Amino acid sequence: MLCFLEEPRQLDILRASPDLIGSAIEEVVRFRSPGQVMFRQTTRHVELHGRSIPADQFVLLMIGSANRDPAFFPDPNRFDVRRTPNPHIGFGHGIHACLGAALARTEARVALPHLLSRFRRFELATPEPWEPREALHVHGPLALPLRVEWATVRAS
Ligand code: HEM
Numbered sequence: 001m002l003c004f005l006e007e008p009r010q011l012d013i014l015r016a017s018p019d020l021i022g023s024a025i026e027e028v029v030r031f032r033s034p035g036q037v038m039f040r041q042t043t044r045h046v047e048l049h050g051r052s053i054p055a056d057q058f059v060l061l062m063i064g065s066a067n068r069d070p071a072f073f074p075d076p077n078r079f080d081v082r083r084t085p086n087p088h089i090g091f092g093h094g095i096h097a098c099l100g101a102a103l104a105r106t107e108a109r110v111a112l113p114h115l116l117s118r119f120r121r122f123e124l125a126t127p128e129p130w131e132p133r134e135a136l137h138v139h140g141p142l143a144l145p146l147r148v149e150w151a152t153v154r155a156s
Pocket residue numbers: 029033034035038063089090091092093094095096097098099100101103104
């Protein structure tokens with residue numbers, strides 16, 4: 001909801017082409033990765049991009065930064081529901097990649113179209129800008145109060 005509040009033009013594109021829901025969800029996870037950082041521990045000495053990391057070291061993986069790497073994402077600071085390819089690592093990578101990724105994607109595919117069809121318009125309900133939650137791990141707004149204009153829902 002935050003991505004679409006900030007980029008109403010992208011919301012218009014998604015409303016006009018609902019088939020973009022899958023790619024829009026991937027772009028949300030890339031652009032506002034809830035997991036900004038992850039840890040690993042080296043089991044052996046590693047050479048990476050000209051740097052040496054000794055064995056048995058804690059390594060901080062900057063997922064949020066990787067997801068805006070211009071070498072992989074043209075115009076990386078642009079939220080683009082049509083972005084393709086979108087090789088983000090918002091759900092991690094390798095044998096510890098997110099076990100709940102399929103569930104998270106399914107929840108978003110169900111919830112987002114419902115919200116968008118129920119809300120004709122929505123805006124931030126507070127005069128202040130949104131506040132990020134203080135977090136090492138899961139990032140996002142502390143709260144996101146919305147003022148919404150309901151769409152007429154026909155009884156089935
Ligand atoms: C948008 C929602 C979610 C995001 C962005 C997310 C992101 C992540 C990330 C970045 C990791 C670390 C992957 C790595 O170390 O390479 C992870 C791990 C994990 N996630 Fe999620 N996750 C989400 C939802 C969920 C849900 C809904 C569940 C469970 C129902 C879940 C369960 C797990 C588990 C169990 C792991 C640890 C896997 C392992 O260490 O082998 N996640 N997730």
